Amino acid sequence: MTSETPNNVPIVRAGGEDRGEGTRAVHVPRPDPPAQPPVGLATYRSSTFEFETAQDYADVLGDVKAGYTYSRIDNPTVDAFALGVAALESHGVDRDVAAQAFASGMAAISTVLLTLCGRDAHVVAPAAVYGGTFGVLDHVLARFGVRTTYVDGTDIDAVRAAMRPDTVAVWAETIANPTTAVADLPALAAVCREAAVPLVVDSTFASPAVCRPLQWGADLVVHSATKYLGGHSDVTGGVVVGDVDLVARVRRSRIDLGGSLGPDEAFLLHRGLATLPLRMTRHCATALAVAEALADHPRVERIDYPGLGAHPQHALAGKLFDAGPEGRRYGAVVTISPRGGREAGMALCDGLRVARVATSLGGVHSLVSHVASTTHRQFDDAALAAARILPGAVRVSIGLEDADDLIRDLTAALDGLPVE
Ligand SMILES: Cc1ncc(COP(=O)(O)O)c(C=O)c1O
Numbered sequence: 001m002t003s004e005t006p007n008n009v010p011i012v013r014a015g016g017e018d019r020g021e022g023t024r025a026v027h028v029p030r031p032d033p034p035a036q037p038p039v040g041l042a043t044y045r046s047s048t049f050e051f052e053t054a055q056d057y058a059d060v061l062g063d064v065k066a067g068y069t070y071s072r073i074d075n076p077t078v079d080a081f082a083l084g085v086a087a088l089e090s091h092g093v094d095r096d097v098a099a100q101a102f103a104s105g106m107a108a109i110s111t112v113l114l115t116l117c118g119r120d121a122h123v124v125a126p127a128a129v130y131g132g133t134f135g136v137l138d139h140v141l142a143r144f145g146v147r148t149t150y151v152d153g154t155d156i157d158a159v160r161a162a163m164r165p166d167t168v169a170v171w172a173e174t175i176a177n178p179t180t181a182v183a184d185l186p187a188l189a190a191v192c193r194e195a196a197v198p199l200v201v202d203s204t205f206a207s208p209a210v211c212r213p214l215q216w217g218a219d220l221v222v223h224s225a226t227k228y229l230g231g232h233s234d235v236t237g238g239v240v241v242g243d244v245d246l247v248a249r250v251r252r253s254r255i256d257l258g259g260s261l262g263p264d265e266a267f268l269l270h271r272g273l274a275t276l277p278l279r280m281t282r283h284c285a286t287a288l289a290v291a292e293a294l295a296d297h298p299r300v301e302r303i304d305y306p307g308l309g310a311h312p313q314h315a316l317a318g319k320l321f322d323a324g325p326e327g328r329r330y331g332a333v334v335t336i337s338p339r340g341g342r343e344a345g346m347a348l349c350d351g352l353r354v355a356r357v358a359t360s361l362g363g364v365h366s367l368v369s370h371v372a373s374t375t376h377r378q379f380d381d382a383a384l385a386a387a388r389i390l391p392g393a394v395r396v397s398i399g400l401e402d403a404d405d406l407i408r409d410l411t412a413a414l415d416g417l418p419v420e
Pocket residue numbers: 104105106107130132173177202204205223224225226236237238360
């Protein structure tokens with residue numbers, strides 16, 4: 001039985017083999033793969049791939065021959081997304097770059113850490129590191145003797161002083177959550193090179209449209225693709241990009257640990273990449289307009305945004321962040337700390353009509369969270385102060401709404417806060 005398409009009508013020829021109903025149903029004919037490449041990305045939903053011979057199967061599984069065996073191991077749609085991120089992150093980088101995609105940002109982060117850490121290893125990480133990363137380091141890996149020294153990630157001397165002979169990784173975040181502190185990537189890379197230790201950078205808050213850490217000496221970059229890469233708050237994923245040999249090791253761990261991305265998610269994430277520069281240009285321009293408009297509001301105690309001249313790493317951001325055709329992009333998370341502490345922060349969230357109270361960031365909708373009662377709820381006031389977070393801080397992920405509407409919304413909510 002064959003399927004042919006004379007006059008572009010798919011037909012089944014008469015006189016097929018006489019097989020039972022079940023066999024006929026399972027083995028219905030399929031058209032040959034199209035001779036023309038599709039413009040949109042094909043989604044390979046299959047969990048498994050067929051071989052001509054048993055030897056081919058063995059060779060592909062043994063990485064002797066290129067090919068696909070099983071979608072936890074590799075999948076063409078997932079590879080297309082990973083390759084896309086590698087291409088964006090490698091711009092301006094003079095060495096080969098590889099990438100691997102994951103089911104979430106945390107799958108990417110935990111797999112990288114489990115690749116680099118042996119028993120009793122040591123890691124250096126910023127004190128304000130993302131809570132999930134802290135959880136892997138302090139709740140999971142600590143049970144296997146891994147110790148982490150947390151330092152002020154913007155203090156290069158503190159990072160250097162924390163390094164030990166058994167240090168296996170220095171962790172950094174391009175733009176920290178929620179303080180928006182910017183990591184001095186070239187200086188961190190120099191410290192890491194001296195010690196022959198990989199520098200791993202979580203660049204979720206930046207995306208490759210704002211900063212490409214490989215260009216500044218990082219060995220590996222990780223993303224929660226759930227955020228800007230996907231961009232629409234409708235998909236969860238992660239990705240690791242960087243040095244080819246290191247990424248090959250990360251792939252082996254991914255296969256063993258199983259945090260692989262699914263093809264449907266890969267399709268959505270791949271689609272997101274095409275509009276990343278457009279979205280980031282708008283996200284960042286709006287974020288700058290919002291930060292500038294609210295900086296002098298009488299109810300605001302502090303605004304953290306790398307695009308403001310008053311930001312401690314504004315000059316560094318000017319060096320590391322992409323200039324972009326419409327002006328420099330400084331990211332799209334603006335942290336607004338109203339006067340009046342925790343109550344004021346929560347009231348600010350509740351007073352908004354355009355921005356929504358929700359977790360996550362990087363999507364088309366503007367989202368807000370009161371930091372001390374959500375992402376950093378484990379921190380008491382002293383711990384918040386040590387991390388340079390004010391008790392009222394509200395993290396605003398600037399979406400793609402019109403800047404004027406967001407400024408009006410935030411201004412009205414700030415105006416409505418009770419006067420102390
Ligand atoms: C900076 C950062 N890294 C990693 C993650 C984890 O990503 P995911 O939620 O996709 O696992 C997040 C999630 O918020 C994040 O903000």
